[in-house]
Amino acid sequence: MSLLTDIARAKVNLTLRVHGRRADGYHELESLVAFADCADTLALEPASGLKLTATGPGAPECGDGDDNLVIRAARALGERIAGLKAGHFTLEKHLPVAAGIGGGSADAAAALRLLARANGIDPRDPRVVEVARATGADIPVCLQSRACTMSGVGENLSFLNLPALPCVMVNPRIAVATKDVFAALGLAKGEAFGSGRQSPSWPSGTATVEQWCEAIAAGTNDLEPPALKVEPAIGVVLAALRASAGIRFARISGSGATCFGIFRNAGDAEQAAKAISRQHSGWWVHVGTLS
Numbered sequence: 001m002s003l004l005t006d007i008a009r010a011k012v013n014l015t016l017r018v019h020g021r022r023a024d025g026y027h028e029l030e031s032l033v034a035f036a037d038c039a040d041t042l043a044l045e046p047a048s049g050l051k052l053t054a055t056g057p058g059a060p061e062c063g064d065g066d067d068n069l070v071i072r073a074a075r076a077l078g079e080r081i082a083g084l085k086a087g088h089f090t091l092e093k094h095l096p097v098a099a100g101i102g103g104g105s106a107d108a109a110a111a112l113r114l115l116a117r118a119n120g121i122d123p124r125d126p127r128v129v130e131v132a133r134a135t136g137a138d139i140p141v142c143l144q145s146r147a148c149t150m151s152g153v154g155e156n157l158s159f160l161n162l163p164a165l166p167c168v169m170v171n172p173r174i175a176v177a178t179k180d181v182f183a184a185l186g187l188a189k190g191e192a193f194g195s196g197r198q199s200p201s202w203p204s205g206t207a208t209v210e211q212w213c214e215a216i217a218a219g220t221n222d223l224e225p226p227a228l229k230v231e232p233a234i235g236v237v238l239a240a241l242r243a244s245a246g247i248r249f250a251r252i253s254g255s256g257a258t259c260f261g262i263f264r265n266a267g268d269a270e271q272a273a274k275a276i277s278r279q280h281s282g283w284w285v286h287v288g289t290l291s
Contacts, residue, residue, distance in 0.1 A: 005043045008110040010036040011102035012253045015219030020192035030151045034290040044114040047087040058093030069108035076131045098175035100254030105138035161205035164289040166269040171258040171284040181255035184226035217249040227256040244272035
């Protein structure tokens with residue numbers, strides 16, 4: 001069988017609400033999720049055995065191969081499907097790691113899609129979905145790679161028709177551990193957070209970009225305050241985005257440190273990205289769209 005390839009698009013939490021912490025320690029979340037036009041690339045050469053090679057600018061940050069989510073997801077699927085053919089994965093890593101944009105989860109989701117193709121399995125097969133849920137909270141939404149609302153601990157998805165939104169994504173190249181941000185949030189097991197709030201009502205499929213932007217701007221990311229405590233550099237990134245001409249709103253994605261800004265048009269986004277890159281040459285900056 002010839003080489004198979006897939007892309008692992010960055011996930012962006014346009015909004016994120018924490019409802020509380022369950023007795024088992026997991027946090028109940030509700031998030032509006034979109035996907036960016038920046039991605040890692042994953043290839044699979046079907047063969048016996050299982051191997052991962054990382055390339056690209058982010059390869060040194062991928063960690064030990066055995067602990068990479070690509071390998072963990074592939075092994076978990078092999079445990080559920082007898083005779084599963086795996087092979088040699090090659091990951092071309094571009095997205096920053098520990099960045100709040102689901103880079104590792106998107107890679108694992110791409111691996112599951114590739115394994116499904118290589119073995120003639122529907123990627124919606126319950127065994128594939130089960131592995132996604134068991135391997136990481138963001139992997140189910142990355143498996144679909146479509147704009148949606150995500151709730152629970154990532155298992156409940158409801159898809160939306162989100163128009164393309166001009167955006168700039170910025171990461172100060174500082175890794176932020178999700179567990180540290182949730183620790184700073186400080187919820188005890190069984191404790192609710194922000195009780196009494198109603199779930200947002202998102203625009204219909206015929207809504208304009210303006211209507212979507214108004215609805216999203218009215219939202220929040222409950223992890224932003226604790227993330228700022230964990231890593232103050234996030235505040236510098238947000239300030240740079242919010243000072244840009246044509247900005248509608250800016251906030252962090254997930255637990256950070258990546259932040260995003262939604263702009264009035266692609267030209268404003270392009271100019272903002274250029275200015276931020278000039279002022280902060282060490283930062284990772286991407287200009288494009290979320291959808």
